[in-house]
Amino acid sequence: xxxxxxxxxxxxxxxxxxxxxxxxxxxxxxxxxxxxxxxxxxxxxxxxxxxxxxxxxxxxxxxxxxxxxxxxxxxxxxxxxxxxxxxxxxxxxxxxxxxxxxxxxxxxxxxxxxxxxxxxxxxxxxxxxxxxxxxxxxxxxxxxxxxxxxxxxxxxxxxxxxxxxxxxxxxxxxxxxxxxxxxxxxxxxxxxxxxxxxxxxxxxxxxxxxxxxxxxxxxxxxxxxxxxxxxxxxxxxxxxxxxxxxxxxxxxxxxxxxxxxxxxxxxxxxxxxxxxxxxxxxxxxxxxxxxxxxxxxxxxxxxxxxxxxxxxxxxxxxxxxxxxxxxxxxxxxxxxxxxxxxxxxxxxxxxxxxxxxxxxxxxxxxxxxxxxxxxxxxxxxxxxxxxxxxxxxxxxxxxxxxxxxxxxxxxxxxxxxxxxxxxxxxxxxxxxxxxxxxxxxxxxxxxxxxxxxxx
Numbered sequence: 001x002x003x004x005x006x007x008x009x010x011x012x013x014x015x016x017x018x019x020x021x022x023x024x025x026x027x028x029x030x031x032x033x034x035x036x037x038x039x040x041x042x043x044x045x046x047x048x049x050x051x052x053x054x055x056x057x058x059x060x061x062x063x064x065x066x067x068x069x070x071x072x073x074x075x076x077x078x079x080x081x082x083x084x085x086x087x088x089x090x091x092x093x094x095x096x097x098x099x100x101x102x103x104x105x106x107x108x109x110x111x112x113x114x115x116x117x118x119x120x121x122x123x124x125x126x127x128x129x130x131x132x133x134x135x136x137x138x139x140x141x142x143x144x145x146x147x148x149x150x151x152x153x154x155x156x157x158x159x160x161x162x163x164x165x166x167x168x169x170x171x172x173x174x175x176x177x178x179x180x181x182x183x184x185x186x187x188x189x190x191x192x193x194x195x196x197x198x199x200x201x202x203x204x205x206x207x208x209x210x211x212x213x214x215x216x217x218x219x220x221x222x223x224x225x226x227x228x229x230x231x232x233x234x235x236x237x238x239x240x241x242x243x244x245x246x247x248x249x250x251x252x253x254x255x256x257x258x259x260x261x262x263x264x265x266x267x268x269x270x271x272x273x274x275x276x277x278x279x280x281x282x283x284x285x286x287x288x289x290x291x292x293x294x295x296x297x298x299x300x301x302x303x304x305x306x307x308x309x310x311x312x313x314x315x316x317x318x319x320x321x322x323x324x325x326x327x328x329x330x331x332x333x334x335x336x337x338x339x340x341x342x343x344x345x346x347x348x349x350x351x352x353x354x355x356x357x358x359x360x361x362x363x364x365x366x367x368x369x370x371x372x373x374x375x376x377x378x379x380x381x382x383x384x385x386x387x388x389x390x391x392x393x394x395x396x397x398x399x400x401x402x403x404x405x406x407x408x409x410x411x412x413x414x415x416x417x418x419x420x421x422x423x424x425x426x427x428x429x430x431x432x433x434x435x436x437x438x439x440x441x442x443x444x445x446x447x448x449x450x451x452x453x454x455x
Contacts, residue, residue, distance in 0.1 A: 002051040002162050003041070005078040007106070008088035009098035010058025013118040016145035017088055018042055018055040021155060039078045041213055046155040051162060054078040061101040084112050084161045086154075091117040091128040091142065095135070103135040112161040115140040116154055121147050173215070173222035174343035177256035179280065181231065181272055184264045185292040188326035190214070190227040193336060218336050226252045231276055254283040257343045257392065260335070261289050265297035265323065269307050274314050284393045286342045286427045287319040288335070294323035295330060318419065319426030345427050346392050355386040355396070362417050369407050381405035384436060393428040403435040 006014050019025055022044040040055040056078050057071035079085055087106060089099050106113055117129035120142035129142040141157065143150035178186045194216055216223045231250070253259050259280035263273045269289060280287050289311055291299070308321045322338065324331040368381035382401040389397045396418070400406060411431060419425050 001043075002084075003054055003078075003082045004044075004051055004158055004162075005054045005056065005075075005082035005085045005111075006088060007056055007059060007075055007079065007085060007102060009090070009096060009102060010060055012058070012088045012090040012093075013145045014058070014088045015055050017086075017116065017118060017143065017151075018053050020145045020148060020151055022053055039074045044155075046159050049159045049162065051158070054082060059102055060098055061105075062098070079106075079109060079111060082111060083163055084114065084158055085109070086114045086116050086158070087137070088116045088118050089132055089140070090119055091125060091132075092119045094128075095131050099132075100135065103137055107137065113137055114154065114157055114161070117142045118145055120144050120149060122149075172347070173224050174258060174340060175224045175226065175256040176339050176343075177226045177228060177252045177259045177280070177285070178262060179228050179231065179253055179259055179276055180262035181264070181270070181276070182229075184262045185326045186262050187227055189260075189262060189290075189292060189324065189332070190225055192326050192329050192332050193225055218340065221340050223336070223340070226256060228252045231272075231279075250279065250283075253280045253285050256280075256283075256285050257346050258339045259283075259285045259287050260339065261287060261319075262292050263289060265291040265294045265299055269310050269321075274311075277311075277315055277319065281315070281317050281428055284428050286346050286393070287315075287317060288338060288342065288426055289319050289321045290335060291321065291323045292326055295325040295328055299323070317426050317428060318416075341423075342426060345422070345424055346394065348394075349391060350388050350394075350422060352387045355388065358418065358421050359383055359386045359398070362414055365417070366410075366413060369405065369410055379405065381410070389432070390430075393430060394424070395430040395432065397432045397434050399434050399436055401436055403433055406433045 006018055008014050018040075019042075022042045024042060039057075041052045042055060044051055044053050056075040059072050059075045060068055061072070063069075085106060087099075087102060089095070115132055115135065115137055117132055117140045120126055120128060121144045125144075126142045129140040132140040141150060141154050143154050145151075178190055180186050194214060214225050214227070216225050259277075261273060261277045261280065263269050269291075273289070277287055277289060291297075291304075291307065304321070304323060311321050312318050320338065322331065322335055324335050326332070363383055368383060370380045379402065383398055384401065385399040387397055389395050398414075411433075415429055415431060418429060418431075419427070
């Protein structure tokens with residue numbers, strides 16, 4: 001898809017403008033300077049043309065801090081990847097040395113450029129844009145990210161400068177969310193997967209703030225890898241920036257097909273790691289627990305077996321526990337293969353004859369219970385028929401002679417057998433029990449005739 005780079009000095013309102021143009025709240029916005037660091041791609045559509053806005057961190061050429069240098073590198077990469085660039089300036093602050101430094105950089109680039117003079121919040125502020133003629137980069141466009149003034153004209157200009165492009169072929173990509181506590185190596189692992197320094201990595205916890213979507217192709221399969229901010233316990237979230245970055249991490253898990261819960265091998269699987277995995281599972285997301293920094297920890301098979309036992313005991317979905325090293329790249333290819341396989345199981349459909357063979361074998365291995373509730377005493381539960389009724393996550397319907405005879409214990413038995421038989425460890429399953437002759441609709445039934453027990 002065509003891309004538009006949004007560039008500018010710190011705190012000129014780039015992320016606010018991206019949210020206004022896209023009609024979303026994908027970019028983290030705060031009055032504090034320097035909140036955005038990585039380049040974040042946000043989908044936008046105008047007059048039937050779709051494109052991506054690349055939000056970037058504030059570029060200060062004079063700042064010698066290493067993190068500022070990484071932000072500059074990300075902005076240059078965004079410019080190299082874009083068909084159109086938008087230089088955002090602060091009309092109220094006027095022309096600053098930082099704006100001139102950026103203009104000098106853009107002047108030497110061949111990418112078509114638009115100057116957006118932001119913070120022109122009323123008609124009386126429109127003349128403020130005239131000062132930016134001095135940059136020699138064309139007519140400045142007065143806009144207001146806060147009020148929406150001039151944003152339609154800006155979008156018209158962007159679409160006018162974008163080259164014509166054939167609509168891409170639709171292909172279902174697997175969304176892969178990389179989630180976990182702060183400073184466990186999520187961004188380093190994402191960079192290793194992508195084979196480039198796509199997101200900023202620093203020893204400082206909380207470097208990543210946006211949820212960064214990046215396309216990746218592995219053996220002909222399309223993935224969308226989403227790097228997220230670290231999630232701490234709610235009681236430890238100190239300020240509003242961390243609150244909103246954590247919220248975006250949660251939303252990334254809700255939109256994903258597969259979540260990689262990254263843990264620090266030196267700490268093992270902690271209680272917070274288990275909470276994050278539960279969050280992904282409740283969002284209907286397939287899950288893999290990943291022990292990063294395994295080369296530093298130098299763990300052995302007994303240690304790995306212990307961690308797997310902890311996960312199997314605490315998490316009902318029984319996700320796989322894999323070891324990787326973001327630093328050396330060890331097992332990263334295997335991790336991606338496992339994630340693709342899990343995404344396929346989320347989207348796959350099991351043929352009805354196979355499900356009914358499974359049902360017959362499960363009944364033979366363990367007889368269904370005899371109902372003890374009112375109206376069911378002395379009669380055994382009968383499992384008549386099984387089929388899959390939905391995907392993402394997989395949902396199954398089992399026809400029974402009496403819903404009142406179904407027990408939670410037997411439901412768990414069937415669920416675990418289903419996981420083992422069809423390789424669905426880590427995949428959220430929903431099993432509906434439908435009484436023969438009763439009405440059934442997806443997820444809800446009439447007069448208590450159906451019950452769903454989600455994972």
